[in-house]
Amino acid sequence: MSLSMQLKNNSSLPLNDIHPLPVEEFASRLLHSVADGLRVSAYFARPRQEGQFDLICLLANDNSGKLQLLQTRISECFPSLAAQCPQLQLFEREVAEQFGLQPVGHPWLKPVRFERNWREEEAPAPLAGDFSAYRVEGEEIHEVAVGPVHAGVIEPGHFRFQCHGEEVKHLEISLGFQHRGLEKLLCGGPHKLSLKQIEAAAGDTSIGHACAYCRNLETLAGVQAPERAEALRSLALELERLANHVGDVGALSGDTGFLPTASYCGSIRGNILNLTAELCGSRFGRGLLIPGGVNFDLNPDECRKLLERLTVIEHEVNGALALFYDSPSVLARMDGVGILSAEIATELGLVGMAARASGLHRDLRLTHPGPADGDFIEMVRQKRGDVHSRALLRRREIAASFAMVRQLLQKLPDGDLRVALGPLQPNRLAVAMVEGWRGELVHVVVTDGRGKFDRYKLVDPSFHNWNGLAMALRGQQISDFPLCNKSFNLSYCGFDL
Amino acid sequence: MLKILSERFRQGNRTSAFPRVEPVLSKRFRGLPQIDASRCQNGCQSCADDCPTRAIELKEGAPVLDLGRCLFCSNCVCPHDIIKFSNDYRLAVRKRKNLFLGREELPLAESLDDKLKKLFGRSLKLRVVSAGGCNACEADCNVLGVPTYDLGRFGIQIVASPRHADGLLMTGPVTRNMQAALLDTYAALPEPKLVIASGACAIAGGPFCDSPETNSGVGELLPVDLYVPGCPPHPYTLLDGLLRLLGKR
Amino acid sequence: MPLSLAFTAVGAALLSGLLPLVRPGSNAAARLIAFPLLGISGIFGMIAGGMALGNTQSDSIVLPVGLPWLHSHLQLDPLAGFFLAVVSLVTLVAAIYGPAYVREYEQGPQPLLPLTLFTGLFVAGMQLVLLAADAFSFMIAWELMSVTSYFLVAYQHQHEVNRRAAFIYLLMAQVGGLFILLGYGVLSGFGHGFDFAHMAAATLSPGWSSVAFLLAFVGFGMKAGVVPLHVWLPQAHPVAPSHISALMSGVMLKVAVYGFIRFSYDLLGGIHWQWGALVLFVGSASAILGVLYALMQHDLKRLLAYHSVENIGIIYMGLGLSMIFAGTGHQALAALGLIAALYHCLNHALFKSLLFFGAGVVLQQSHEHDLEKMGGLIRRLPVTATCFLVGCISISALPPFNGFVSEWLTFQTALQGPVLENNILGALIPVAAAVLALTGALAAACFVKVFGICFLGLPRSEKSAAATETTPGPLAGQIVLAVLCLLFGVLPTWTVGQLEHIARLFFPGGMPETTAHGWLWLTPVSSQVASYGAPLVLLGIGLAWVLAWLWMHPRRRRFPVRRAPAWDCGFGPLNARMQYTATAFTMPIRRIFRPVWPITESYRAPTAEEQGGRYQLKIGDWAWLKVYEPIGRLLLTTARRMAMIQGGNIRAYLAYSFFTLIVLLLVVSL
Incomplete structure (x- = not known):
């Protein structure tokens, strides 16, 4: 009888099979696992009766492709492991904020989203931005505070720089302005609005989050979406990846002042979004996925037309990108700026593009593949971890995504579009992880005795990665901040939920 | 340099001929809903029941659809095809009550009064504030600056500081954490000023209309001059609304 | 006529210093007597200087004071008159500014009396330097000026920093004075006389005139504050009371320039x-x-x-x-x-x-x-x-x-x-x-x-x-x-x-x-x-x-102005740290001209009180590090070597006396 549970991506466990550990053993096993090379994918609390809580930790083993589940029972406080394991610090703060629990010994206990305590609905809510910023003392140090309302058309967030002249000594990021209470809304679901809310969790990753949600429900209902549906889901996911990467390169180009690529990529991104719109009517893929399958189909004629448009778009993208990556003035701006070393990336538990640009081996399509990831072979990685690496990574992923979309369009498997979804199994825990375009997004759902959501935990890749931006900016010029920020391009609302 | 020039020739001119030429959108695009109430069966509430945001109410046996709450998800399409989503992207209106779609046609936005049209008609600077938006509305608003839509040729520009702005374009359901900042931004705009609410979230809360952490849209917080429904509104919807507001359409 | 007005000015300045000594305990008396007299000195000095500037003939006088074979020559020509006017102008304004300003010092541990005493003597000294027409009066007035300003710089002597600054100032003033004296020495040697008229008439070979020029350049340059002889300036000016700093920086440096001009243009000639x-x-x-x-x-x-x-x-x-x-x-x-x-x-x-x-x-x-x-x-x-x-x-x-x-x-x-x-x-x-x-x-x-x-x-x-x-x-x-x-x-x-x-x-x-x-x-x-x-x-x-x-x-009437708080990105209260610091403002210049300064940056790791750590920047002066500290060290080593003579061994001392006697006998016999 193993005391820690193992499961795979897109699978579920009965709750009875999960044996809660004593707190000390939970802590020591967690630290051992991290020392062995596993990483924390999710860590959250689930309220039980009489003021007790289940503390659940999901660790991902990229080598074996398995997920390790650890659980313990706590009441008011729990030992903080953040000092030894920095990946946990934000998760522990989130648990403290959501339920008022105390992580004992946490080195940096601060608000995460300024969220109202779930247990005290009548209490006054915390005020966003009301935190004491980390200060570097010294007469020559001044602060620059930006946000929430920024100069561009972008979501709100607050950045506090401790600067000496032009050099940034430290950056502190305080978010929470987009908090809509998504996790709380999902409790008791699935409701009629749940899928729509998930699609709007992070608006540019609608397909990624909807995919994870639908797969979770399918796992809980014990069904599997048909092959054709999964292939269409993958197609939409890759189109989403393409659109965002092309848009990012355009934005990077605009930030370095290289307008040709900025203009071309801006237009081309719209063309790629229009491909998604051809598929389902919405440029962001809303309304495409449904638990059980997909809502829209492509007949061979439509596939052919999309392929033709794709070829033209690929040609245009390559032309625009060639200019950007060849221009010495652009490279001078990006080279060696905002370096995030592999050690720091590992310590902070970064995922997705930012991690791969620092040399980490993290792509769910390879390590924890989903139903339609069978053909995925090549993980794109860079070594240096600077803005140039992240930009180059995007170029290579764009090329890989074009190849995958072409392959999917040419060989869509036959079959139905959806299966009927029965009732959800009660008292189970299900996990779905999807490699969205930013990185790994994790949905963990626990159902209660009636098969309704007792706790739905979403972890967007931005939750892990915002700290990466803060570390990458140390020692950099403050005028390079927009460039670094754009090179990460993290989601504010994915963090804020 | 030569490479840049040759690439420019290859990429060509991308600016659409809108508004001279109507844009061609995807066939599956869900634009203006058309309600054919005459075939409605008595007592059937399926559209109202299926709508996730309770945007449909039955009045006198016919469904009335609140475009401000509508997510354009097409859950309400019933077997009798009473509600159908057309390809019409023109959705922007001036008043909240105009968004209730029933038997009459949708009264599209008319232009500003003469005084404001004189001030803003040829140069309108907008400050975009995302009050909790999911980034889709923001992205599709930002995209208006790319050569395809080219907002600048209409004299409209997105500016960095509210002090430079003539109008506030807001998206998002106005989360509790962002409410003060939104009101501060509005106060920082010099008079006279406009407010444009873009997206289902901004008008009535969108998918988060029931969340206690949001204000369910702009509501009574600010006086709104233009409502643009959609989730997210297509860039042409927003552009069409802006041009109508300035009397260019 | 201008000269007598100038004398009145000097006299008023002296009185402003000395008169309050009558009532040593009273700060108010010092203030009420000294500053008006200083102002009078200023007014008379300005009139005298202005008149002298317009005259083509300079006004001179010989006073039977000073050394037995050298009477005190005093003269007011347009050059001296101009500088006298400048000095007196600033003195006048300082006299207006002073009274309310020095009230603060009355609450300090020192009495006001030394301040007013030395200020008066300082101004008198400067004016006398300008009037002097022979080397002896010049040097006496110069020393008066230097020594009184030393006391002024050391006014708040309870701080170690002030004492050190004053010491360095005095040291350099004395060294500078020595160079000036040597310069005058060369000129008077060739001119066979100590007064300016004889010196101006002297003919020197180019070599010797260059020597004299260099001596005067270094001597006056030390007082004027040219690089690398300037190190006393940034130490002495901050510690003196502000109206004294104004006088020192505004006029004392000009008196040095006057000395230099007088020496090179007037006395040296070619x-x-x-x-x-x-x-x-x-x-x-x-x-x-x-x-x-x-x-x-x-x-x-x-x-x-x-x-x-x-x-x-x-x-x-x-x-x-x-x-x-x-x-x-x-x-x-x-x-x-x-x-x-x-x-x-x-x-x-x-x-x-x-x-x-x-x-x-x-x-x-x-x-x-x-x-x-x-x-x-x-x-x-x-x-x-x-x-x-x-x-x-x-x-x-x-x-x-x-x-x-x-x-x-x-x-x-x-x-x-x-x-x-x-x-x-x-x-x-x-x-x-x-x-x-x-x-x-x-x-x-x-x-x-x-x-x-x-x-x-x-x-x-x-x-x-x-x-x-x-x-x-x-x-x-x-x-x-x-x-x-x-x-x-x-x-x-x-x-x-x-x-x-x-x-x-x-x-x-x-x-x-x-x-x-x-x-x-x-x-x-x-x-x-x-x-x-x-x-x-x-x-x-x-x-x-x-x-x-x-x-x-x-x-304004058509478009009423509305006052609103500064735009803060919707965040809320701006605090004073969210603005540029002085060091941050000059950072780009510091990067461009980096080799000009010796810079030390240090970062102290976070502690309980300072959770972000502490960052500090120190910027020194190369002249101090490369010129004066080596000279100081050289002096100390030399002194230590020479101190070996003083071994404490009485037999060695007897030997010294014996050998000195022999040497003297030799010298006398030659």
Whole structure:
């Protein structure tokens, strides 16, 4: 009888099979696992009766492709492991904020989203931005505070720089302005609005989050979406990846002042979004996925037309990108700026593009593949971890995504579009992880005795990665901040939920 | 340099001929809903029941659809095809009550009064504030600056500081954490000023209309001059609304 | 007649120092007696100086005081008269500013008496230096000036820092005095007499005259504060009371310049152009290094002290150019250079005193020395801020104020370099002009920093937030100087006309072209080359203001102005840390000119109180590290070696006596 549970991506466990550990053993096993090379994918609390809580930790083993589940029972406080394991610090703060629990010994206990305590609905809510910023003392140090309302058309967030002249000594990021209470809304679901809310969790990753949600429900209902549906889901996911990467390169180009690529990529991104719109009517893929399958189909004629448009778009993208990556003035701006070393990336538990640009081996399509990831072979990685690496990574992923979309369009498997979804199994825990375009997004759902959501935990890749931006900016010029920020391009609302 | 020039020739001119030429959108695009109430069966509430945001109410046996709450998800399409989503992207209106779609046609936005049209008609600077938006509305608003839509040729520009702005374009359901900042931004705009609410979230809360952490849209917080429904509104919807507001359409 | 007025001035200054001794215990008595007498001294001095400036004949007298074979010669010629007027002007304004300012010192541990005593003696000393016409009186007055200012610098002697600064100041003043004495020694040796008339008549070989020149250059340069002899300036000026700093920086440095001019132009006679090249080089170095060091300071008074180094550099550049042209036979241009230097002496006295007065008020009202702790003072001290702004604009050499005129004249002199036949020299002089231009730009940057950090924005400390405007006395002093800055900027032609009297002493041809086009136009070389119509500039500025006001005023009623809080990105309360610091402002310059300073950056790791750690930047002075500390170490090692003589062994001492006796017998027998 193993005391820690193992499961795979897109699978579920009965709750009875999960044996809660004593707190000390939970802590020591967690630290051992991290020392062995596993990483924390999710860590959250689930309220039980009489003021007790289940503390659940999901660790991902990229080598074996398995997920390790650890659980313990706590009441008011729990030992903080953040000092030894920095990946946990934000998760522990989130648990403290959501339920008022105390992580004992946490080195940096601060608000995460300024969220109202779930247990005290009548209490006054915390005020966003009301935190004491980390200060570097010294007469020559001044602060620059930006946000929430920024100069561009972008979501709100607050950045506090401790600067000496032009050099940034430290950056502190305080978010929470987009908090809509998504996790709380999902409790008791699935409701009629749940899928729509998930699609709007992070608006540019609608397909990624909807995919994870639908797969979770399918796992809980014990069904599997048909092959054709999964292939269409993958197609939409890759189109989403393409659109965002092309848009990012355009934005990077605009930030370095290289307008040709900025203009071309801006237009081309719209063309790629229009491909998604051809598929389902919405440029962001809303309304495409449904638990059980997909809502829209492509007949061979439509596939052919999309392929033709794709070829033209690929040609245009390559032309625009060639200019950007060849221009010495652009490279001078990006080279060696905002370096995030592999050690720091590992310590902070970064995922997705930012991690791969620092040399980490993290792509769910390879390590924890989903139903339609069978053909995925090549993980794109860079070594240096600077803005140039992240930009180059995007170029290579764009090329890989074009190849995958072409392959999917040419060989869509036959079959139905959806299966009927029965009732959800009660008292189970299900996990779905999807490699969205930013990185790994994790949905963990626990159902209660009636098969309704007792706790739905979403972890967007931005939750892990915002700290990466803060570390990458140390020692950099403050005028390079927009460039670094754009090179990460993290989601504010994915963090804020 | 030569490479840049040759690439420019290859990429060509991308600016659409809108508004001279109507844009061609995807066939599956869900634009203006058309309600054919005459075939409605008595007592059937399926559209109202299926709508996730309770945007449909039955009045006198016919469904009335609140475009401000509508997510354009097409859950309400019933077997009798009473509600159908057309390809019409023109959705922007001036008043909240105009968004209730029933038997009459949708009264599209008319232009500003003469005084404001004189001030803003040829140069309108907008400050975009995302009050909790999911980034889709923001992205599709930002995209208006790319050569395809080219907002600048209409004299409209997105500016960095509210002090430079003539109008506030807001998206998002106005989360509790962002409410003060939104009101501060509005106060920082010099008079006279406009407010444009873009997206289902901004008008009535969108998918988060029931969340206690949001204000369910702009509501009574600010006086709104233009409502643009959609989730997210297509860039042409927003552009069409802006041009109508300035009397260019 | 002017001389007797000058004597009255000296007497009044002496009385202002000595009279309060009658009532030693009373601070109020000291204040009420000393400052009015100082003011009287100033008035008489100004009248005497003004009259002497206009006279073609100098007024002289021989007093039967001093050494038995050397009576005291005193003389007031246009050169001395000009400097006397400048000294007395600043003294007068200091007397207006002083009384309310020194009230603060009455609450300190020292009595007021030493301050007033030594101030009076200091002013008297300076005036006597200007009047002296023989080496002995000159040196006595010079020492009086140095020693009294030592006591003034050491006034607040309870702080170790002040004592050390005063010590260094005294040390360098004495060393400088020694060099000057040696210089006079050489001249009197050849002239067979100690009075200036004999010295001027002496004929020296080029070698010896260069020796004398170098001795005087080092000696007077040490007092004037040229690089690398300037290290006492940034130490002594911050610790002295502000009106003393104004007197020291504004006029004492000019007395040194006077000494240098008197020595080189009057007493030495034939000027070699090589001397001019040296002076030009040292002046350029002082100007650029002075301003670069000033940029990195964030103690307000130390910053102003480094700026004095810069401005003395500019004066020396003018003198160097003048000497070069004089040595190569271009008399009119030499006169122009001299006039430019003298004009800058006047201007610097005015605006530097203004800035020091303003700094004094700021320090007194906000109790902060450090720029990084100030901010927002324009709302708390509006009049001081305006006067300080006038000082900043003047020192940045912007029209219509006075700094512009003297720097422009220096530029015009430099731009005439091509007339020289020596091509190397003719090519190097525009380099000096470029250095001057760079200096001007950096000075402007520095004062943008000073004014911006000190007066604008939000207060960075509670003490700054609580500052209030000062009493009318200091305000009046500042306003007078600010108005004078404007006047001397708008009436340059009249001023140059007056200064020409001095130039004619040494260059009989004068500069006829300069004022040839009436009071409106200043045309230094000729009207085709360059001209400046200062009143027109002022008129233009005034017209622009009036037009702007006329255009905007009716619109105020149509478009009512709404006051709203500063835009803060929707975040909420802005705090004082969210604004630029002085060090941050100058960071780009620090990066470009990195080798100029010895910089130490340190970061202390986080502690319980300082959770973010502490970052510190220290900027030193290379002159101190590379020149003076080695000299100090050398002296100490030499002294230690020589101390070996004093072994304590009595047999050795007996041996010393024995051998000394033998040597003496040998010497006597030879």
